[in-house]
Amino acid sequence: MSSPVVRAEDLAKHFRSGPVDVVVFSGLHLEVRRGERLALVGESGAGKSTLLYLLSGLDRPSAGRIHIDGEEINLLNTDALADLRNRKIGFVWQSHNLLPEFTAEENVGMPLRIRGVGEAAAGRRARDLLAEVGLAERAHHRAGELSGGEQQRVALARALAADPPILLADEPTGNLDPATGDRVFDLLTRLQEARRLTTILVTHNPAFARRCDRILRLERGRLVPEAAPDEKRISASGGPGLDLK
16 A cells, blocks of 8 residues: 555644634644545535645644645745645635736746746647647636636646646635536546546535545544445445544
């Protein structure tokens, strides 16, 4: 069995709200293996987005350790964390977060330009990705000139620009109508499988969750496995799909 690409050990996050210490979760363990597609479900406010922020290094845990593709990110400074995110992690959020003053091509190429890739090479890579998501003819349109589904496809292309091994997606279809959301999720699934991306998907859509390899529910600060269609992937004895300790 391959070693986990994402691993969290004894993870805790809490914050102060006036005189109260609010615990989001504590003692949380998680392992996600290479090429696995994990659905993270739970009620709003359970801490799913917080967990993604911690796994990406966008936020620091109150306690515990996080390993991303063999690197313990707790030991990294701000600049090193930014470099790791650029190399290792693609993000797709509920809001596409495109830069409105830039074209689709420029938005997709942005992670490469940040890395120091030249404008011509970044542009070629961006155009290839836009073609892959069905937007070759929209490369020179600005974000406001694109539909919601097109904007989210640009965001997905941008997430893959630097060829990361890990994709984190937080309700990537949450702002889309059901039909457009289905098409975007189908595209995300196809790209994930083609690249064997290790994917963690936060979703409130049960149908999308069931299409993943494994489902974990975050409730009351704990990760609880839920049944997936292929029950052999989740085993009470700690089989191939169960990475909780």
